[in-house]
Amino acid sequence: MEQKRLRELLQKYRQGKCTSAEKAEIENWYDRRLPADFAGISDDIIDADLVEVYHKLPHHPFKHRIIKSTKRWYSFAAAALVLLTVSLAISFYIFNTPIEQQQTITKNDDLMPGTDRAILKLANDSTIALDDAAEGDLVQKNGIKITKDKEGLISYAYQHQQTETNEVNTIITPKGGQYQVILADGTKVWLNAASSLKFPTSFTENDRTVTLEGEGYFEVARDQSRPFKVITSTQTITVLGTHFNVNSYKEEKISSTTLLEGSVRILYRNTQESIRLKQGEQATFTGNKAIEVTKIDPKNAIAWKEGLFRFEGANIKEAMREYARWYDVEVNYEGSIPDVELWGEVYRNNNASLTLEILGYFDIKYQIINRDGVKKIIISK
Known part of the structure; x- marks a missing residue:
């Protein structure tokens, strides 16, 4: 396939704009391509097309398994795009073949990603498990109706004319949970894992x-x-x-x-x-x-809402605290952890074994334990 055609298809594939024939063309081309050596990756290439970066990454044993997944190979393209900045006088990028892990991760040991889960605490201290609640009206009281729709969204609405009450509700997401609510004034709120929102069922004038x-x-x-x-x-x-x-x-x-x-x-x-x-x-x-005020790409701040972990200069422990909240797991460290910075993005709806695979590019080992009620990720050098 000529370079111009390849670049056009990669761009369309990344944006989800390929026709069925074009998707088949680019995926068949990809399946046949196993590069033996890899040139350095420039910032321009990274900014222009994450997918193209993946073709310059080392061959790894997960490649063909990811190709067959529901997200195709682009899932791992995003997961594998992690840049390493070492805290020395010079910053540079290194892409290494992932190391052998401390143990084989079995299906039973793996950790499932978080889901839409939350507890609604009412003013009388009674609680409703929102993920288990049936679709329809949950509560009707003091002129306020609380409803769960077929998508799981919770909304507050005035039944008749706007009323004022002193009642306060709280939505609590556990580790491994997230949720969305529409307040009585129409404000929409998305809650990340291990968070809570306390709000009145109706607002004052x-x-x-x-x-x-x-x-x-x-x-x-x-x-x-x-x-x-x-x-x-x-x-x-x-x-x-x-x-x-x-x-x-x-x-x-x-x-x-x-x-x-x-x-x-x-x-x-x-x-x-x-x-x-x-x-x-x-x-x-x-x-x-x-207070420090900086100009940023705001999409980075809401990556979690869009189903992504996105790291821009995060250290290992910062990244693992995000993982811990999402996978509802304890993280332990053995030995000294290298001072590295992570750059890139990983899908949040992947199992932990896949999202952790990025650490192999920094020679950082990990072990997942998920048995007998114990859930741990152990990070070591």
């Missing part, structure tokens, strides 16, 4: 305030007369109508707020410092240090 622990993505319904506030352990975020992501896990040293659309005002209560974010900006806060 002057205020819309919720409390978040963990990570959530908000699409706030616009209402000029009532600002929407998100309170976390360190900050108060105030908006009228906008899209933004808040990451505020207690176990993370850094909390961040990322603005995708509109504008937000953030008050950091420890320092009483207040800032206003513009679209595409992220504010990070560490302890009592000054």
